[in-house]
Amino acid sequence: MRTNPIYIARDGKSGMHVLVRILVVGDIGADYLPIDPDGFNELMMARDARSLVLATQGLGPMFASEGDLAGRIFVPSELQRGIAGEMDLVPSDLGVLLSECYFDPYAEPVGTGDMGYKEVGRTAKKAARELIDEFDFVNAGNLSYLDSRFRAVIEPLHDWIFARNLLSIVLRIGGLYRTGADPKTILETARFRKVEPVSLKERFNMGSATCYAIPIAFNPFYRTGNLLVNDVTFDAQKIWPLYNSLTDIKKSFTQAVIDHHLKGDGNEFVKFLTSIEAAQADGRFDNRKNHPEENKWWYLVVSSNIDGKSIDDQMQIANRILQAVDGRLFQPRIAYSGVKMAEIAPEQKPRNMLEAMWLLVRNHPDHYLLTCKRCMRTVLSGTQGGERSFCSNSCRATWSKEHSAKKR
Template sequence: MHTDQIYIARDGKSGMHVLVRILAVDDIRVDYPQIDPDNFNKLMMARDVKSLVLAARDLGPMYISADILSRRTFIPSHLQQGIECGFNLIPPNLESLLSECYFDPYAIPDEIAGIGYRAIGRTGKKATRELINELDFTKAGDLSYLDSQFRAIVEPLHDWVFARNLLSILMRIGGLYRSGADPDTILEAARFRQVNPMVLKKRFDIDTDTCYAIPIAFNPIYRMENLADKDISFDALQFCPLYGSLIDKKNSFSRTAVENHLKGPGNEFMKFLAPLEASRFKNRLDNHESHSEENKWRYMVVSSNTDGEAINNQMQLANRLLQAFDEILFQPQLAYTGIKMAEITPERKPRNILEAMWLLVRNHPGYYLLTCKRCMRTVFSGTQGGERSFCSNSCRATWSKEHSVK
């Protein structure tokens, strides 16, 4: 379901950026279409904000069901004029946009205590400026000609970044499975970091078992503006419905973090952790050292204590992690379709872009997971022409150049 027109703006209420997608009325409230693997790879390969937004445009809407879209669907000209309640869209901000979007899930852990990472990507300021200049919703011109047959759908950019990074991390585990990774270190090979029990467990009040953490998205509490006590009760389902659909609705608070565990029985071992200790907030926390760079991110934290039992083998823990997301996104109840190359299908159809992409990841008879030998990005690769080692020609050329010099 290709979207020709997409814009970016900033939500004046949350201070975070959103996409405004122009969608035909007839495309709303229909079955979610199959995901095109090439468009999926565009999202996985996105290295700057512009390429991520264009990939989101080509993949199609985040939601198409009426219940989710009820508060996110607007007549285009009404949204422009601020007639509709709920959103006050203002121009994008370059620095804020880079802060929200810049996270490299392939970054390398720093060799220091804590959960800092050394980025290997690029910030893409030039591409971000181009995106703002070309697709600023507040400068889109009069869209009233679209009012009769089209609607403007507002989607949080945070959810697109979260979905991309979550799938990138989970796919990388799958790629490492396939390549025969060491079962004792597969999570660390996937760039998780074992939590230092003397530092981070005390700081974040997380459980006493061995944990593995990895940054997964921007921490919405860590904003340059709108930082206030109300942020502690940040409504994930309202501002980030895709993220909110995965978590148990009951927040767990400590003096230093907000925790949301993955919804579903027995999934408490998998948490999303957002530090409260933001740079302008640190003086209100007694006896806590500031970790400004680390506090920018929301972390996915996996505990070795699952269902009351300790799992010491990283491969078993990685498998339990994938099973937990299968239960939520893929659904284990399968049905026979009789259609060649799509013999099985989940009993329930995808309800959002994340479920549709996970269905592609877990049921892809014509593709395999390829983890690039150079950049560690995991993408889909076709089975024709033999197996590959690189995600792109540029990575192949760079790797060859680097190793020829060595």
């Protein structure tokens, strides 16, 4: 279900960017084909908005069934004529796009007293500008020639960033363990921050137990507009449908915090948290310069208190994360299909691209998880040619140069 072409635009109603994916009508509702490991790796190694969008183009749609795409399928020329109408698609915005494209579960934490992380740099800005110049939907030209056989499918870019970062965070632990990382401290090696200061735990409603936190996405409450209005109008199903399908969303008006956890019995120890800072700063809800840096990110937070027991060994916690995510994402049941040469087949199919990618990861007999020694990206590496330590020749050369300089 490769997409050709694909565009980017900003939804004027949500204030966030979306992908406009052109699909053959017959592909909508079709089962996902097996995911190519190379396509998976392109997504995992995307370092900027442009490379991310190109990777999503090769992989195919996040959702395939018409039920999941309700309200997101349009005749291409009608969508163009409705730029100021139903979807309210407007030109992309470079600054907003860079804010949304937080890629770094791999980035080094900044400072020791907070939860801020390094942001994207000049290279990412150049790539985002090129993406807008090449793929902005408002410059697509007349698409009416596609109307008879194709449909335009709208996907929140935020879903793809979340999917890619969730996979990277969870799988990186396996790649590190394979290379001999200390299981007692493996979460911190994987760039989780150990959270113990009482004030920070109270700010993010983490409870009394030690927690491990890592940014996983941009906080959509900090999208363009007034923070209070963004809070009131937040609709996860519209802004973040993939995320919405994975979490139980609970909001308390007595606390300035969004408290979501991974769906499933016993999964409350895996939370997605962010402070929405409803308290006014200098008399204004949207004076963001005065807000703590950590407010801009949405965090994956894992408690050491699991089923009422406090766990000190980080590998035990990591294993429970893996089991929880696996149970939530995809556990295909098998059944007799009645088809010759395929008598036993999965009874259920992946419902979205994240599940399809997870199925690849769970069943990769000729690949292993490789967490790059330099950039911390985790990819699927082939077994031919022996064990590898780097995701690319570029990272190998850069690492060698950096460490040669240190030895002088």
